[in-house]
Amino acid sequence: MAVGLDSGKKIGGVVLGLEGITLSFGGVQALQDVSFDVREHEVRAIIGPNGAGKSSMLNVMNGFYQPQQGVIRFRGREHCWMRPHAAAAMGIARTFQNIALFKGMTVLDNIMVGRNLKMRCNFLLQALRLGPAMREEIEHRRAAEEIIDFLEIQHIRRTPVGRLPYGLQKRVELARALAMEPAVLLLDEPMAGMNLEEKQDMCRFVLEVNDHYGTTVVLIEHDMGVVMDISDRVVVLDYGRKISDGTPDEVRSDQAVIDAYLGVAH
């Protein structure tokens, strides 16, 4: 399974840094002074018990939530708040814990929407379907088909997403994120609710993306086996605080992590 680890890939410098992120909703402290970084080309896992603030962390990273305190550093530039649109334009793509696909559209259209930021032709050219608009459409269709082949979803490309089973929807959501050709891919529990076979497929896809395209992956996952297998470094959250950070082995033997998972009182 550990394709990513022994293929000798190069992990680069810090691409995404989070410093002192604090986020609260009314009285609920979702994140308290959390700092960690993500290096280029690595698979970074975020783990922690339910309600620990993992999804909130991803939402801060791509501008969906605005933290009350803290700085997000992407490629050396500081942001107090990434705007969702800006984050997408800078190359941050994500999938959601409870799938957020465009249900009325086909698989192909969902993926093509992911190409939106890369398409330039204005809407007059599109209305008239003049040469450039046609060429652009075909060029991006080719890219979309590549992703469809890669994720092995050829047979459903014309199916409206709402009619697909859960496991395939998760895969289509990954496809849509990949269509953005992201530098950083944020995956919120991509394997939740899947059977073993689907999980293995998904692991393979994540590792291949990481390997072939060099995409940096930040991944939330509850299945410890998966996390230990595919991630390079792991950060552990509990009650909105970071309690551990390091390689899978380091984290696994960290007493704070063991306590958190065994539910030892604070």
Next chain:
Amino acid sequence: MLYREVGQYKTSYAADQALLPILQDKIGIAVLLLIAFVGVPLTASDFTLNSVLIPILIFSLAATGLNLLTGYTGLLSLGTGGFMGVGAYACYKLMTLFPHVNIIVFILFSGFFAAAVGIVFGLPSLRIKGFYLAVATLAAQFFLSWCFIRVPWLYNYNISASIEVPTKMLFGIAVTGPTATSVTRYLVVLAIVAVLTLLAANLVRGRTGRTWMAVRDMDLAAELIGIRLYQTKLLSFAVSSFYCGVAGAMLVFLYLGNAEPSSFDINQSFLILFMVIIGGLGSLLGSFLGATLIWGLPILLRHVPTYFGLSIESAKVDQSTFMILGALIIFFLIVEPHGLARLWQIGKQKLRVWPFPY
């Protein structure tokens, strides 16, 4: 339409993305256009052209406009009548100010005025959604209706407060006014509707249409993918109002011949909305089917019984039309939100595998 696409393999993405990828559909549309442009003008009676085909085409265009906004972008509007009125009054004012410019130019150009007004009333759509946005467009409708009555400049201070359409020529033939023949007006309407429908079809299957549908299906995810919500919604308001405006101008200049403020009131908005709901939200074909059904139903009810020697009072016809339409709307809202267009698709699918049940 008993045919299959079996054996028609696409060898390029260009072929696969064509408007009508299946050969039989291409032939079907070609035949339909031939009948519409040649067959109908040669054979149809004045009554058929004037009271059936011209209004159906015009309402189909208005329904297409509303469908772009409501069906494709998911923004419910109750201001369609108002936007149509903007087109009609803009066309009228332009014609008065520049009497020598061709009237067809103004019919198309009036769409831009409607688009501008549509953008203004679309501005609240960033902050409000669903029910509240519908109420905002309702306010737009009432405001515009008020303008059509209370701003005499719009109807050139006419005492009757209505627009009278003068005779205008195109290539030496009258296209508007009392002397224009129904064949001429029909052909002009048909040409405009055909071209604008083609453009709409191109838009909805390209990038613009995909961003609209993405906003409709899940606006938060659309934003995180890098779609600018505000621009996308406003573009939809603009294009939709453009279509409604052109339809409104055609309604006055090529169908009614004169307009009163009541031609563009809230009832008109609801009529178009019902066409979209019955025809099918998110389907251009549906816009045409809905307009045909809603406009054609009372005509059928009025004329079919006379063939059997029966006569029904017109009041009864109106009442039964209301009841049937009401029932249809409730049926489609509950059972088949994708309307007649979806039923058509299901029917085709069933025929393809006939006589087997699946």
